[in-house]
Amino acid sequence: MDKCRTLPYSGGRLDRAVGHRRDLGWLGDQLASPSRRMIPLWRDRCLLHDREVLSLRNRDVLSLRDADGEPVFLGLDGDAPVFAVDLSALTEADALAMTAADAAVDLRQLVGRLAGAEAAVLGYARGLCHWHRSQRYCGACGAPTRPSDGGHVRLCTACPRQHFPRIEPAVITLVEAPDDPARCLLARHAGAGPDSYALLAGFVEVGEDLEDAVRREVAEEAGAIVDEVTYQVSQAWPFPAGLMVGFRGRAASDSTHVDGVELIEVRWFTRAELRERRRARGHLGNLDSIDNLLIESWLDLED
Numbered sequence: 414m415d416k417c418r419t420l421p422y423s424g425g426r427l428d429r430a431v432g433h434r435r436d437l438g439w440l441g442d443q444l445a446s447p448s449r450r451m452i453p454l455w456r457d458r459c460l461l462h463d464r465e466v467l468s469l470r471n472r473d474v475l476s477l478r479d480a481d482g483e484p485v486f487l488g489l490d491g492d493a494p495v496f497a498v499d500l501s502a503l504t505e506a507d508a509l510a511m512t513a514a515d516a517a518v519d520l521r522q523l524v525g526r527l528a529g530a531e532a533a534v535l536g537y538a539r540g541l542c543h544w545h546r547s548q549r550y551c552g553a554c555g556a557p558t559r560p561s562d563g564g565h566v567r568l569c570t571a572c573p574r575q576h577f578p579r580i581e582p583a584v585i586t587l588v589e590a591p592d593d594p595a596r597c598l599l600a601r602h603a604g605a606g607p608d609s610y611a612l613l614a615g616f617v618e619v620g621e622d623l624e625d626a627v628r629r630e631v632a633e634e635a636g637a638i639v640d641e642v643t644y645q646v647s648q649a650w651p652f653p654a655g656l657m658v659g660f661r662g663r664a665a666s667d668s669t670h671v672d673g674v675e676l677i678e679v680r681w682f683t684r685a686e687l688r689e690r691r692r693a694r695g696h697l698g699n700l701d702s703i704d705n706l707l708i709e710s711w712l713d714l715e716d
């Protein structure tokens with residue numbers, strides 16, 4: 414798929430320097446480097462100063478550690494080490510004061526203003542800091558865990574268990590009708606507005622491959638049988654731990670049936686109908702998410 418319509422949160426350019434993460438001396442040198450960049454976060458939010466996302470370049474790392482913020486190593490941006498620090502243990506007012514920020518804002522609210530690669534780094538920081546907060550205790554024995562490997566592993570303090578960041582894959586599918594005219598299936602979810610349609614999506618379950626997940630989700634939610642399934646594109650989705658995997662599927666028939674629980678309605682749209690919706694609404698789907706790219710790429714095809 415043409416990925417030239419850059420997907421936010423994907424395409425990060427950092428060198429993650431995986432081979433150095435266990436080297437405490439090397440990590441210490443990176444933390445002390447004058448070119449080091451430190452991205453502060455507070456409870457999943459970016460900190461802003463004057464509407465710009467804040468990076469602490471010269472701030473004393475020790476004061477951040479005193480505030481219970483253990484820096485995690487994200488990677489190298491050229492020669493510049495990039496770290497993130499989670500100030501969630503503080504009140505919002507204290508986190509803002511400590512970093513000289515004036516607002517704490519969710520990344521998704523900023524995405525139209527950020528370059529794709531910058532949104533990718535901030536999403537990476539958000540996801541990794543979120544994981545640290547949710548993995549403070551060992552799932553095997555209940556003892557506290559501590560960070561290791563630059564913040565990419567947590568070790569149990571009582572048993573040999575190592576904990577790695579978890580990623581939760583989800584599939585999202587553009588289902589095409591089997592015959593002419595060319596149509597694709599969009600769904601109105603429970604709670605969505607009366608004219609709000611999106612692609613079918615759902616989490617991959619244990620013991621299931623991605624194609625099986627596509628077929629199950631489409632059958633469960635829309636009552637449609639999909640035979641041919643083709644991978645299209647993926648997107649990092651660290652809200653908090655997702656990976657969106659995009660597919661195009663071909664339905665065996667245009668028969669559908671909504672479950673009435675997750676979905677209120679499914680409907681086949683022609684390209685002309687979707688172009689008209691785009692003209693009326695300005696865009697299709699969520700601008701920062703993969704469903705917009707999957708729909709737009711389908712619209713690029715000839716009828």
Ligand SMILES: [Zn+2]
Pocket residue numbers: 551552553554555556569570571572573574
């Ligand atoms: Zn343990």
